[in-house]
Amino acid sequence: MTREAARERYLDALVAGNRRAAFEVIDEAHEAGFTLRELYLDVFQPVMRDIGRLWQENRITVADEHLATAITQAAMARLYDELFHGAALPGPLLIAACTDQERHELGLRMICDVLEMEGWDTLFLGATVPTDDLVRMVRERRPQVVALSASIAPHLARVADTIRSIREAVPVDGPLIAVGGRPFLDDPSLAERLGADMTARDAVEAAERLKEKFAA
Template identity: 45%
Template sequence: MEKNILISQELLSKKELLTTKITLYHFEKLEEQKRNRLEYLKRKTKEDTDYNIIHLSEAIRYGSKHLFYNYVLWLKTLLKYYGVATEDLIEHFEISKQIMSQHFAKESYDEIALYLDKAIEALKDTMHTEGSFLKETNRHYEIARSYLDAILETNRGKAINIILTAVKTGIPVEEIYLDVFQPVQYEIGWLWQSNKISVGQEHYATAVTQLAMSQLYPFIFTQEKKDYRFIACGVSEELHELGIRMVADIFEMNGWDTYFMGANTPAVSIIKIIEEKNIQVLALSATMLYHLRKVDEFIDVIKSSTKIVPKIIVGGHAFKSDPDLWKKIGADAYASDPKAAIIIAKNLINQN
């Protein structure tokens, strides 16, 4: 693990050099007729290479080829809809290997090459396909479909009304969260990744769902005293908060006293609540791979600075591809969804 951390740090320290070299090599190979947008393409290639090296560094740091493999699968799908051929991506990682072999000691390069080979393997994977997250087998498919359509029509009032009507007809709020909000937000993410909607539309969809959730709070929160205490947040620089907010709400629906602290929350604020409220379980979320280090550091601070150390559950997209990643960052468990998180949280408390 220590060797991987050193390689990860060396990659980041050489990021600017490697990005420049890989970009230049790409454009030395370009055919003359492709150079009419040279400066724009150079800038975009440099940005993408920079991003790739950051993800590579984090995957190596945690000794997880699965993390990089799944990142490259995501990248392949994203760039496909922007007209970037898979063959060009394979060439990019081959060039990356060539450049990095010139700037690292053999032992370090051999480790890096294993991850780059995994990237190339992901790009050659023809069995992996992305598809819609809205399935007709979903018990509330029609509601979810109508809700998504209203959002894509930018008809906020209609979208909210669909949700409120569903609850008034007797559908439990928890089912609205799990069978409508969750798959619709996944679908929105996929539509953006497929270049079918803009970033603006994605942000609009998230804002509508946040508003819809707030409209349901009278059905969720009660004044009764509860036995279990739970706090949820996103770490520094993590701006995606909808998923972890849904987790907190579902814990509340299942009889927990919850404290949702939002995204980008300073550790000192969390420590204060943990100690004041005698918190039993802390949930942390990370969406992007490069936020894992922040989760790691956050957990270290919590464990070393609090008089009461709660059980720590991690979740979010960054953890999905490696089932053992939570152990490497010092958490007590990983939960793939809100319902699993509740079961795991109770089991962790009962272990004491």
């Protein structure tokens, strides 16, 4: 199966709201040799962006989009079950959170899954995490990296506040702070301006950059 065929069939299944068909495409692609990274970056990510475009163009409804998102989350969870077994490696710890009010969590989840495959230990907190609670967890667990995600511009001020709060809470030997999401794709220099240490365009680039920084 080619990437184009996998994408096309997966998009058709999502638009039809057919979870079974969507899982079948992923299973076939996986059997045909697609790796987890390829499924994430060449199928889920572009197809979810297509879903966003169809929604913006009023060709599908918000209900259709919600169903498509739920199916993709289920497809990712199934892969996770299949691909990750055995004891966790004692790799670096990363805490991943969407800042308060931010509900786009799929991209960040991909980052965590790809890093887990590289031997990292990740804590995925998901959507809309209250800043104070996140800061408290960072202070207690002392991760090597905090990954923050924001997909819409109105949430960027909160990303900057969260970064400031983390740095204040752990002033010495604090975590590396990575940020990402849609606004950073358009303007990567935003990351530094908000006070972060790095950004990346996708889960594989994020894993590569982090690996370089934490190479033994």
